[in-house]
Amino acid sequence: MDSKKTHDNSAGPSDGIDGKHRILMFFPGKIESLPPLLTSSVAMKIHGAEVRVVAFSSSDSTLQYLKNQNIEVILVRNEHPCSLVQKAFMWLESFWVLYKQKRSFKPTCLWFHLGHVFIIQAFIPFLKTGVSIAVQVHELVSYSRFLFMLANRLIRKAEIVILSEKNRAFIIKEFSRSRARFIIIPNRPLEDAIPAEGSKSATRQIFQSHGGSDQCREFLIYQGIFTDDRCLVEIVSAFHSFQRDDVGLILMGGTLESGFVNNLRKICHSDKRVVIIGHIPPPDHLSITKGCYAGIALYAPTRLNQIYCAPNKIYEFAACGIGMILPDFPGMAEIAYKHHIAVLCNPLDPGSILQAMETILSCEIDKSKTSDFLKSDIDPKIAYHEVYKFLDSVVE
Numbered sequence: 001m002d003s004k005k006t007h008d009n010s011a012g013p014s015d016g017i018d019g020k021h022r023i024l025m026f027f028p029g030k031i032e033s034l035p036p037l038l039t040s041s042v043a044m045k046i047h048g049a050e051v052r053v054v055a056f057s058s059s060d061s062t063l064q065y066l067k068n069q070n071i072e073v074i075l076v077r078n079e080h081p082c083s084l085v086q087k088a089f090m091w092l093e094s095f096w097v098l099y100k101q102k103r104s105f106k107p108t109c110l111w112f113h114l115g116h117v118f119i120i121q122a123f124i125p126f127l128k129t130g131v132s133i134a135v136q137v138h139e140l141v142s143y144s145r146f147l148f149m150l151a152n153r154l155i156r157k158a159e160i161v162i163l164s165e166k167n168r169a170f171i172i173k174e175f176s177r178s179r180a181r182f183i184i185i186p187n188r189p190l191e192d193a194i195p196a197e198g199s200k201s202a203t204r205q206i207f208q209s210h211g212g213s214d215q216c217r218e219f220l221i222y223q224g225i226f227t228d229d230r231c232l233v234e235i236v237s238a239f240h241s242f243q244r245d246d247v248g249l250i251l252m253g254g255t256l257e258s259g260f261v262n263n264l265r266k267i268c269h270s271d272k273r274v275v276i277i278g279h280i281p282p283p284d285h286l287s288i289t290k291g292c293y294a295g296i297a298l299y300a301p302t303r304l305n306q307i308y309c310a311p312n313k314i315y316e317f318a319a320c321g322i323g324m325i326l327p328d329f330p331g332m333a334e335i336a337y338k339h340h341i342a343v344l345c346n347p348l349d350p351g352s353i354l355q356a357m358e359t360i361l362s363c364e365i366d367k368s369k370t371s372d373f374l375k376s377d378i379d380p381k382i383a384y385h386e387v388y389k390f391l392d393s394v395v396e
Contacts, residue, residue: 008285020329021391022256023134024107026098031058031066031073032281033225035312036187038062038163040136041191042069043384052105054098056090059281073356074101095185102127109134112158114151114198132156132394133158134387135180140305159394160387162231165331185383187312188374189283189319203291206277209250213272216248219292220325220338220357223285223313226254229306231298231327231347236267238353239274244357247361252277286316294323294360298347301329314342318374321367325356339373341365 023044027037031053041051052072055077068075076094102110110127111134135158147334155161155176163169164187173182203219204241220239224230230249239249254261256278268274282289289295295317299306314335320359324330324342336342343363345356 003278010365014063015151021109021388022105022107023049023051023103023109023111024098024101025051025053025111025113025209026094027053027055027113028094029056031055032062032141032279034113035189035282036136036138036139038065038282039073039188039380040113040162040185040384041066042112042247043380044320044388045069045071046381047385047388048387052101052107054094054101057093061281061284065283076279080146099127102131107131109188111136112154114116114154115139127156132160132391134160134162134391136263137168138164139296140303142171142304149177152178155180159252160390162387164312165308167308167330168304171304171308183383183386183390184378185380185387186315186377187310188212188377188380189312189317191319197316200291203250204289206288207275210275210277211272212248212250213245214274216273217246218248218361219248220294220296220360221250221252221289221292222296222298223253223289223316224297226251226258226264228260229302231300231353232260232264233267233352234348234353235296235298236264236274238357240267240269240271241350241354242273242357245273247273247293250277250288250292251273251275252285286320289316289322290320292320292322293324293365295320296325298325298327298353299329300347307392315374315377321365321370323352323365323370325353325360325364335373338368339376341369341373377385 006278007283025041027034030166031037041053045051052074054074056076058073063073067106074097076090076097076226078337109132114135114137127148135155141151155172155178158178158180161172161178161180162170163186164185169182169184207216207219208214222232222235256276261276264276295313297313298309299309301307308331309329309332314324318341326336326342326344327347328344333344336344343360345351
């Protein structure tokens with residue numbers, strides 16, 4: 001836990017630029033697993049802040065992306081804890097690193113990316129001195145009263161709270177009783193995070209290199225973690241009943257060595273139209289997405305976090321100019337009805353998902369409509385400028 005070890009794990013220049021605000025961001029996880037962190041850190045840098053990120057670990061390509069944006073990254077150990085004991089030690093070490101970074105970096109703002117960052121709230125009185133607190137809430141944790149209580153305690157200590165979806169904002173504001181400024185910023189990636197390269201032929205090559213059929217010419221893609229609440233079993237079951245040999249399904253983004261993935265492979269019944277690809281760090285994964293016909297983003301309606309979802313994937317799909325299959329939930333339905341770039345389905349019903357697949361593939365995707373959808377929402381650069389101005393007012 002010495003200073004030398006911490007800085008040996010850093011990427012980017014240590015001096016940065018002389019911005020008015022010095023923002024110290026903290027995320028207890030893998031940076032590549034949280035694309036909105038890339039957006040917020042780069043956007044605040046663009047507006048003149050000096051940004052330093054403290055996180056558990058990161059992939060090399062994500063580190064390089066941040067380094068190219070002149071953002072310094074401090075990695076606690078550059079490994080992700082597995083056991084409870086490892087997590088406990090990592091948390092203690094991360095608090096020590098965060099405390100030292102606050103003393104050396106002298107930030108004007110501590111910016112917490114709120115996943116399971118709740119333990120830090122116990123140390124806020126020691127960390128808060130002389131700084132403003134920003135909390136960026138990436139998910140609701142209403143499924144656990146204890147975690148929800150801790151999250152709300154941290155939010156009440158903040159001057160500004162950033163969320164990606166308006167209904168989540170209403171819920172958090174009601175239960176936290178926070179007097180902070182709430183700002184809605186969609187999980188849109190910055191334009192430079194969308195790779196220029198990417199084509200159907202390149203996607204087809206990746207598909208075949210992972211054992212996919214050479215007959216497939218069009219592709220549906222799911223990108224994200226491999227868990228039961230993402231309705232992957234239902235997606236694969238639906239596609240297994242799909243009668244077209246020229247369409248492939250790509251499942252990309254999760255850990256390959258798990259019982260859940262093994263179960264998915266069994267459901268596929270050696271169907272060569274389906275391939276499972278491991279995690280590809282952002283923004284590199286989008287070079288595969290750009291060559292697909294449509295993206296799938298489904299969630300089981302078991303928690304408020306899923307029902308009022310606002311995934312960055314829908315903006316990535318739109319930026320890549322492809323259609324979408326989405327759950328018939330409030331926010332997602334608005335995208336389908338207003339912008340006509342998505343087909344809705346019941347995420348728990350393979351028959352409904354199959355019908356959505358057939359419908360989306362029978363439509364010609366109008367790239368001008370996906371572009372209009374992006375233009376209709378808030379540009380993250382403009383939205384984060386509002387955050388910067390608010391931090392100005394706090395300092396004044």
